[in-house]
Amino acid sequence: MNDRPVFNYEYYQRSADYIRKQIGDFKPKTGIILGTGLGDVADLIEAECIIPYEDIPNFLTSKAPGHKGRLIVGRFEGRKVICMQGRFHSYDGYHFEELSIPIRVMKILGTQRVIISNAAGAVNTEYRPGDIMVIKDHIKLTGSSPMRGPNVPEFGERFFDTTNVYTPELRKIARQVGEDSELTVHEGVYFFYPGPQFETPAEIRAERILGADVTGMSTVPEALAAAQCKMPCLGLSLVANMAAGVLGQPLSGDEVEETAKMVAPLLLDYFKKLIRKLP
Ligand code: HPA
Numbered sequence: 001m002n003d004r005p006v007f008n009y010e011y012y013q014r015s016a017d018y019i020r021k022q023i024g025d026f027k028p029k030t031g032i033i034l035g036t037g038l039g040d041v042a043d044l045i046e047a048e049c050i051i052p053y054e055d056i057p058n059f060l061t062s063k064a065p066g067h068k069g070r071l072i073v074g075r076f077e078g079r080k081v082i083c084m085q086g087r088f089h090s091y092d093g094y095h096f097e098e099l100s101i102p103i104r105v106m107k108i109l110g111t112q113r114v115i116i117s118n119a120a121g122a123v124n125t126e127y128r129p130g131d132i133m134v135i136k137d138h139i140k141l142t143g144s145s146p147m148r149g150p151n152v153p154e155f156g157e158r159f160f161d162t163t164n165v166y167t168p169e170l171r172k173i174a175r176q177v178g179e180d181s182e183l184t185v186h187e188g189v190y191f192f193y194p195g196p197q198f199e200t201p202a203e204i205r206a207e208r209i210l211g212a213d214v215t216g217m218s219t220v221p222e223a224l225a226a227a228q229c230k231m232p233c234l235g236l237s238l239v240a241n242m243a244a245g246v247l248g249q250p251l252s253g254d255e256v257e258e259t260a261k262m263v264a265p266l267l268l269d270y271f272k273k274l275i276r277k278l279p
Contacts, residue, residue: 201245
């Protein structure tokens, strides 16, 4: 703990300054954090600039297999975006405090909203693999907070409100776009589970009693960082599998990847429409 950096404003500013030097006066309005299933978005961005994470001072490098670690700044469906291809999870070994870095750096760069996607397991037995869930709210009872440690007042208050972490106006647009999509789009509650092991069937039963619709290992730390600095946020879950115990068969990471691959074209189509509809 003692040799960890001091996460003060200047810490994040160093990353932002480096990125700003690369992108000049290009001002991305929308931040995108790509989860499993939406990887193709990265290839479709008309890039102004691609920055490997390891080149950015004070940034983190991606450790998860299949997650490329680079920042892509450019236009997607005509919108100016800054996109993280490859993301950070607590199960990779990062401290929760470190998981706030991407959002805080985007905030300094002037990004006005963020879309965070993930793959998740269905706790709600009416959901099916291949469905989408717009995150309405989350439950996070384990692990630490990305805001642990000295507060950085430039990013918001010490004790900040989490009533609308997932911005109602953005959720409404995401639901509306879902009505024209071939995918089934729900709205529900995401349960944060730190992983990397999948939940036990008993844990999933507990999550269901607590009000969860899907369960996953990401998104919430970033969404909390966005909430503190009042950055509007949209969270999208791709339902990749039925959660543990629902079908009575073992879960595997391969199953998650397979569903993601199968739905990717429709998901991409949905995502394009969504981006175009944003104000
Ligand atoms: N549990 C947790 N995380 C996940 C799952 C799951 O079932 N599927 C994809 N990510």
